[in-house]
Amino acid sequence: MSTGTAEDLQVSPHASDGNHAIAYLGPGRVEVQTIDYPDFVLRDGPGVNPANVGRRVDHGVVLKLVATNICGSDQHMVRGRTTAPPNLVLGHEITGEVVEKGRDVEFLDIGDLVSVPFNIACGRCRNCKERKTGICLNVNPDRPGSAYGYVDMGGWVGGQAEYVLVPYADFNALKFPDKAQAMEKILDLAMLSDIFPTGFHGCVSAGVTVGSTVYVAGAGPVGLAAAAGAQLLGAAVVIVGDLNAERLERARSFGCETVDVSRGDPRDQIEQILGVPEVDCGVDAVGFEARGHGEGAKREAPATVLNSLMELTAAGGALGVPGLYVTGDPGGVDEAAKKGSLSLDLGTGWAKSLSFTTGQCPVMKYNRQLMMAILHDRVQIAKAVGATPISLEEAPDAYARFDAGAPQKFVIDPHGLIPR
Known part of the structure; x- marks a missing residue:
C-alpha cells in the first residue's frame, strides 16, 4: 500500500x-x-x-x-x-x-x-x-x-x-x-x-419520458446505449437511424425501429413508422464526422444530423447531443469545419422553439x-x-x-x- x-x-x-x-x-x-x-x-x-x-x-x-x-x-x-x-x-x-x-x-x-x-x-x-x-x-x-x-x-x-x-x-x-x-x-x-451514461444523458437532455417517441441518429455504441436508455426511461417508440445495416440489425435486436438514412431523408421513413414525420425527442449520437442522407451519404457533411434533427423534432421539443464536436479537425471538409464551425439551420430551431444540450456527459x-x-x-x-x-x-x-x-x-x- x-x-x-x-x-x-x-x-x-x-x-x-x-x-x-x-x-x-x-x-x-x-x-x-x-x-x-x-x-x-x-x-x-x-x-x-x-x-x-x-x-x-x-x-x-x-x-x-x-x-x-x-x-x-x-x-x-x-x-x-x-x-x-x-x-x-x-x-x-x-x-x-x-x-x-x-x-x-x-x-x-x-x-x-x-x-x-x-x-x-x-x-x-x-x-x-x-x-x-x-x-x-x-x-x-x-x-x-x-x-x-x-x-x-x-x-x-x-x-x-x-x-x-x-x-x-x-x-x-x-x-x-x-x-x-x-x-x-x-x-x-x-x-x-x-457510453451508457452518455447515451442516457442524451435522452434525458432530449426530454425522453414515458410515452415519448424518440429518434436516435447513429447506431454506434453510444447510439445503441441511447436507445437502451430511452427504453429504460419509458419511451413508447425508439427509432434508430444509420447507414450501417449490421448496426441497424443490432438496434432491432432489442426492440428498436430503424431508419436506413442511405435511402434518403429520415422524415419519410419516420412517417411510415409513426404516421407523422416527426418525433417528440431527438438524439445526435453521430457527431462531427456525419455524412449526408440518400445520395449524400457518400459525402461527409458535418451539420447534417443536427439540421435533420431540427427538422424532424416536434415544435417545443428538445435535442440531446452526446455526439462529439471538436474545435480542431485537420480533416474537416472545409476551412470552417476545421475550426468546428458548422452551417446550422438555427432559424428552424428558433422558429420551432427547440432547445438542445451539448457537451461532455x-x-x-x-x-x-x-x-x-x-x-x-x-x-x-x-x-x-x-x-x-x-x-x-x-x-x-x-x-x-x-x-x-x-x-x-x-x-x-x-x-x-x-x-x-
Missing part, C-alpha cells in the same frame, strides 16, 4: 509487472507500447499541459485494469481527425481494481472494484459542486473539462493499459457494492464509465442509478451494444474493425479476467 511518496513507489509490489498500453502513433496507427508504471505525480509526456507537470496526486489510486473499452471518441483521434500528438496513450473508459492508494485517500481500500467516469473532476470547484463534472475547473489548464487519454484534456494518461492512475479517487470512483456480483456482470458494468449524475439498473437486471446494456472482450494485443486490430463499422463494442481485458 502506497502513501503516495516516490520512495513508496520504488518498492511497489506491482511496478515490477511493467505497464503495457495502447498508444496513438498517427492517422490509422496504434500500437502496444511499454510505458511507465503509474506514479502519484503527473509527469511530462505526450499531450501533457506544462502547467500540469509535477502535479501531486496524493488523492489518487492506482488501478489494475479489469476492463477498458475502445470508444468512438478514440476512433476520431486515430483517424487523424483531431490534433492529438503521437504516442498519446489512449483510453477513457475505465473499470479496475484498486492496488495502491495515495496518502490522502480515505474511503477506498485495496481490492475495491470500481468504475471510473471518463470525466476527471476535482469535486471541489463550483461546477463539480453543481454536479457539472464534465466541466470541472481545476483539472485542465487549457479549458473546463478533462478526460483520460484525450487530446487537449490536460494530459492525464489514458487507461487502455494494464495499470492507470485515477486522481481525486474518493470523489471520482464508483465502488461496486459486491465484487463477486460485479464480476458476473462486468461487461455490462464496464459501460458505466462512458456528467457521468456521476447517472452512473450509480444505471449501476443499480444493471445489477437488478433492468437493462442488458452489454448485449445491446455488442460488448466483445479482447486482449490488449488484439486492440490494434479491433481499432481497424471498429473503424470499418463492426457492430461491436470492444472491451480490452488486459489481465485475462473476463470470461470469454
Whole structure:
C-alpha cells in the first residue's frame, strides 16, 4: 500500500509487472507500447499541459485494469481527425481494481472494484459542486473539462493499459457494492464509465419520458446505449437511424425501429413508422464526422444530423447531443469545419422553439442509478451494444474493425479476467 511518496513507489509490489498500453502513433496507427508504471505525480509526456507537470496526486489510486473499452471518441483521434500528438496513450473508459492508494485517500481500500467516469473532476470547484463534472475547473489548464487519454484534456494518461492512475479517487470512483456480483456482470458494468451514461444523458437532455417517441441518429455504441436508455426511461417508440445495416440489425435486436438514412431523408421513413414525420425527442449520437442522407451519404457533411434533427423534432421539443464536436479537425471538409464551425439551420430551431444540450456527459449524475439498473437486471446494456472482450494485443486490430463499422463494442481485458 502506497502513501503516495516516490520512495513508496520504488518498492511497489506491482511496478515490477511493467505497464503495457495502447498508444496513438498517427492517422490509422496504434500500437502496444511499454510505458511507465503509474506514479502519484503527473509527469511530462505526450499531450501533457506544462502547467500540469509535477502535479501531486496524493488523492489518487492506482488501478489494475479489469476492463477498458475502445470508444468512438478514440476512433476520431486515430483517424487523424483531431490534433492529438503521437504516442498519446489512449483510453477513457475505465473499470479496475484498486492496488495502491495515495496518502490522502480515505474511503477506498485495496481490492475495491470500481468504475471510473471518463470525466476527471476535482469535486471541489463550483461546477463539480453543481454536479457539472464534465466541466470541472481545476483539472485542465487549457479549458473546463478533462478526460483520460484525450487530446487537449490536460494530459492525464489514458487507461487502455494494464495499470492507470485515477486522481481525486474518493470523489471520482464508483465502488461496486459486491465484487463477486460485479464480476458476473462486468461487461455490462464496464459501460458505466462512458457510453451508457452518455447515451442516457442524451435522452434525458432530449426530454425522453414515458410515452415519448424518440429518434436516435447513429447506431454506434453510444447510439445503441441511447436507445437502451430511452427504453429504460419509458419511451413508447425508439427509432434508430444509420447507414450501417449490421448496426441497424443490432438496434432491432432489442426492440428498436430503424431508419436506413442511405435511402434518403429520415422524415419519410419516420412517417411510415409513426404516421407523422416527426418525433417528440431527438438524439445526435453521430457527431462531427456525419455524412449526408440518400445520395449524400457518400459525402461527409458535418451539420447534417443536427439540421435533420431540427427538422424532424416536434415544435417545443428538445435535442440531446452526446455526439462529439471538436474545435480542431485537420480533416474537416472545409476551412470552417476545421475550426468546428458548422452551417446550422438555427432559424428552424428558433422558429420551432427547440432547445438542445451539448457537451461532455456528467457521468456521476447517472452512473450509480444505471449501476443499480444493471445489477437488478433492468437493462442488458452489454448485449445491446455488442460488448466483445479482447486482449490488449488484439486492440490494434479491433481499432481497424471498429473503424470499418463492426457492430461491436470492444472491451480490452488486459489481465485475462473476463470470461470469454
